[in-house]
Amino acid sequence: MLWIALYFPALSLDWIERRFPEALIPAIGVTVRKGNQTCIQQANKPAQARGVMAGQPLASALAVFPDLVIMEQDPREEGKALQQAVYAALRFTPNIAVQNNGLIAEVSGSLKLFGSLKNLCQSLNRVVTAQGLQLSAGIAPTATAAWLLARSAQQGTVINGKGEEFRILLDALPVGLLESVQPHLEVIRGIGCKTLADLRRLPRSGVARRFGPDLPVELDRAYGDSPDPQKWFEAPEDFQQKIKMMGLVENTELLLVPAQRMVEQMCGWLALRHAAVSAFSFVLHHEYSLRQHHKFTSVNIRLSEQSSDPAHLMLLLREHLERTKIVAPVCELELTADEIAAGADGNLELFPTMQSETTSLNRFIEKLSSRLGPEAITGLKVVSDHRPEYSQRLELSGTGGLNPFSKRETNSQIIPPESPRPAWLREIPLELKVQRGRPVYESPLKLLAGPERIEAGWWNDAAIARDYFIAENNQGQLLWIYREHNPVEKDKGNKGGNWYLQGLFG
Amino acid sequence: MPASPPSGSPAPLSLSQIETRFRNRIWRGDALGASDDPVISSGFQGLDKELPGGGWPTRNLTELLLPTEGLGEIRLLSYALEEITRSERNILLIAPPYIPYMHAWAHLGVDGRHIVMVRACKPAERLWTLEQGIRSAAFGTIIGWLPEASQQATRKLQILSRTAASLVFLFRPARARFEPSAAPLRILLSPVRGHSHTLSLYLLKRRGAPFVLPIRIPLPQAAVFSRSAELKSPLIHSYC
Numbered sequence A: 001m002l003w004i005a006l007y008f009p010a011l012s013l014d015w016i017e018r019r020f021p022e023a024l025i026p027a028i029g030v031t032v033r034k035g036n037q038t039c040i041q042q043a044n045k046p047a048q049a050r051g052v053m054a055g056q057p058l059a060s061a062l063a064v065f066p067d068l069v070i071m072e073q074d075p076r077e078e079g080k081a082l083q084q085a086v087y088a089a090l091r092f093t094p095n096i097a098v099q100n101n102g103l104i105a106e107v108s109g110s111l112k113l114f115g116s117l118k119n120l121c122q123s124l125n126r127v128v129t130a131q132g133l134q135l136s137a138g139i140a141p142t143a144t145a146a147w148l149l150a151r152s153a154q155q156g157t158v159i160n161g162k163g164e165e166f167r168i169l170l171d172a173l174p175v176g177l178l179e180s181v182q183p184h185l186e187v188i189r190g191i192g193c194k195t196l197a198d199l200r201r202l203p204r205s206g207v208a209r210r211f212g213p214d215l216p217v218e219l220d221r222a223y224g225d226s227p228d229p230q231k232w233f234e235a236p237e238d239f240q241q242k243i244k245m246m247g248l249v250e251n252t253e254l255l256l257v258p259a260q261r262m263v264e265q266m267c268g269w270l271a272l273r274h275a276a277v278s279a280f281s282f283v284l285h286h287e288y289s290l291r292q293h294h295k296f297t298s299v300n301i302r303l304s305e306q307s308s309d310p311a312h313l314m315l316l317l318r319e320h321l322e323r324t325k326i327v328a329p330v331c332e333l334e335l336t337a338d339e340i341a342a343g344a345d346g347n348l349e350l351f352p353t354m355q356s357e358t359t360s361l362n363r364f365i366e367k368l369s370s371r372l373g374p375e376a377i378t379g380l381k382v383v384s385d386h387r388p389e390y391s392q393r394l395e396l397s398g399t400g401g402l403n404p405f406s407k408r409e410t411n412s413q414i415i416p417p418e419s420p421r422p423a424w425l426r427e428i429p430l431e432l433k434v435q436r437g438r439p440v441y442e443s444p445l446k447l448l449a450g451p452e453r454i455e456a457g458w459w460n461d462a463a464i465a466r467d468y469f470i471a472e473n474n475q476g477q478l479l480w481i482y483r484e485h486n487p488v489e490k491d492k493g494n495k496g497g498n499w500y501l502q503g504l505f506g
Numbered sequence B: 001m002p003a004s005p006p007s008g009s010p011a012p013l014s015l016s017q018i019e020t021r022f023r024n025r026i027w028r029g030d031a032l033g034a035s036d037d038p039v040i041s042s043g044f045q046g047l048d049k050e051l052p053g054g055g056w057p058t059r060n061l062t063e064l065l066l067p068t069e070g071l072g073e074i075r076l077l078s079y080a081l082e083e084i085t086r087s088e089r090n091i092l093l094i095a096p097p098y099i100p101y102m103h104a105w106a107h108l109g110v111d112g113r114h115i116v117m118v119r120a121c122k123p124a125e126r127l128w129t130l131e132q133g134i135r136s137a138a139f140g141t142i143i144g145w146l147p148e149a150s151q152q153a154t155r156k157l158q159i160l161s162r163t164a165a166s167l168v169f170l171f172r173p174a175r176a177r178f179e180p181s182a183a184p185l186r187i188l189l190s191p192v193r194g195h196s197h198t199l200s201l202y203l204l205k206r207r208g209a210p211f212v213l214p215i216r217i218p219l220p221q222a223a224v225f226s227r228s229a230e231l232k233s234p235l236i237h238s239y240c
Helices: A011-017 A045-049 A058-064 A075-089 A117-129 A143-152 A165-171 A182-190 A196-201 A204-211 A214-223 A252-273 A310-323 A354-372 A487-491 B015-021 B045-050 B073-086 B102-107 B123-135 B151-161 B174-178
Strands: A003-007 A028-034 A037-043 A069-072 A096-099 A102-106 A136-140 A158-160 A240-249 A275-286 A296-307 A330-342 A377-382 A392-396 A424-431 A433-435 A438-441 A446-456 A464-472 A478-484 A499-504 B061-066 B090-094 B115-118 B139-145 B167-173 B185-192 B195-205 B215-218 B235-238
Touching: A003 A117, A003 A143, A011 A028, A011 A037, A011 A075, A028 A045, A028 A058, A037 A058, A075 A096, A075 A102, A075 A117, A075 A252, A102 A143, A117 A136, A136 A143, A136 A165, A143 A158, A143 A165, A143 A214, A165 A196, A165 A214, A182 A204, A196 A214, A204 A214, A240 A252, A252 A275, A252 A310, A252 A330, A275 A310, A296 A310, A296 A330, A296 A354, A310 A354, A354 A377, A354 B115, A354 B123, A377 B102, A438 A478, A446 A478, B045 B215, B061 B073, B061 B151, B061 B174, B073 B090, B073 B139, B073 B167, B073 B195, B090 B123, B123 B139, B123 B151, B151 B167, B167 B174, B174 B185
Parallel strands: A028 A069, A136 A158, A446 B235, B061 B167, B061 B185, B090 B115, B090 B139, B139 B167
Antiparallel strands: A003 A102, A003 A136, A028 A037, A096 A102, A240 A330, A275 A296, A275 A330, A377 A392, A377 B115, A424 A499, A433 A438, A446 A464, A464 A478, A478 A499, B185 B195, B195 B215
């Protein structure tokens, strides 16, 4: 077994700080009640720079810096922040035990997937740090040892006690880290026990009698001499997370950081369920006010192919958010996984195959339609019709609509291959001027071939009767032009109708 | 030229030895450049002979300068496009000036089911789409119409193309021939007066010795063009 423990020493501050945009974090002090006195429990860096210190009574802190933002310690919010960190960490291992102000993850099963312990530990730290929490980490073969090492580590560092080394590292730790020591801390220090090694040197039965049976058990668990069962974190059936914003946000850019955090959490949750999301919604809750009626703005995103890749989901969300107009200041964000499908992303493949090409095509379409709009990307579907305008249909790329590998009805070639068709069609035929009886496009046209009569469509009120010619102009362009053929007018002596340019031979 | 190296000290390499050792990494200025990048034949022998590697280069940007549409630019690419769709790969068209007429493309052998078309009006959007298309593994060929592109933009596209195993064509107006571009292959297309189904290609830039003479290639054409008395034999499809 191999455990990585993450300890969040400043959790009570972090959950407040991370609600602010990074540049706007004020001086914050978290207070806690001790008897009838309120003390500063933790102060963040700006507050420390002003002379506010942990342990100070609130009155003295305010005397030093009157503008201090004071928040009472809130175990519920801390628990929520911790839970979100656990969600994010679930991407790396399904076995996570929640501790007070930290978590312990069993990672022996994930080493191969993430390459090495170093890679795994680095990515785990990165992902949890990105949740806005400061942490220190410890690695050890037992859960309690990892937890003790993490708590003894400097903030932002990792103590690696892999292999048998952890016993030596444990020996040097101060006794104060043990939970069962806390009630007897004065006495144990008084008898000259400073480190865990000192404590282990005392007679075991005497320690158990004097300080309770929990103390030797905790020591044994840390050193791996007795089993150490953990209670795993159990994720709920569905995913819905909310993040409150401190201050009102009117800028999409500022929403991206919390959005990224929530997407990471969702992906951790998906990884635990071994599922992928096929539709999710991101709701911006607006501040309540009488003047405006928008309580929330909802961004619903449907994927053409399920995914549990945070980078891909974030990209889609970002594109959608950039096109969303924020009508009123946002005070809370909510992310919900609306539809999930079993099975994660496809396997990694060595060579591009049809499957991976379809996947990347779908992703490409999603990416484009979220930025340029769904109507910007189309395929073309051939329809059996002689009229050029009706012979093909733009096919929108909506979910699953544009799939080049689907078996569409085979293109029945009603147009014989010997009749030439241009590679380009104009959307609307352009009426050509006529000079001395010759149609003009850039220069007078020379007819090369034709006419080819196309007369069809009487059945749906879009009848055409046209004589098509192939013409060339001075620039060397080959054009597909037609003249409207109207027998009634012809009888009146009017020779033929107007000339139109319909296509170009590209 | 030291034919027999002096014994004792390591012999300086002769030019031919250097050439064999660093093959594929250096080429003589007077020879046609060769590269390791796979190529797809253009289908025209005269053109293949003059293209470095003997065909349209993958992993590189190819710029086709076109005075005006309708000269046969699609027929020029049609053999390569046919090849791409035959191997079930997709073609991405970014901001084409007109709507592709699938019947004509089908006659050229291009399977329309593999064509994806993107409409993007703003130059920035076109560039972005091109970048995304090149990055995506979904396409065998990416064809973009880019009237305005700075040198930085083409350089960025060229660097991106180095990592993609696809053909990347840029159609640009003929006036862009005097603008610098990072594309390693630039070809100016122009019609041949009096020959409607012939295209002359000027290789403005390629790896290797410059080639000044235009290459004339006959374009594939439907049978009716080759008939002599065309205007006299009207073909009538009448379905009443």
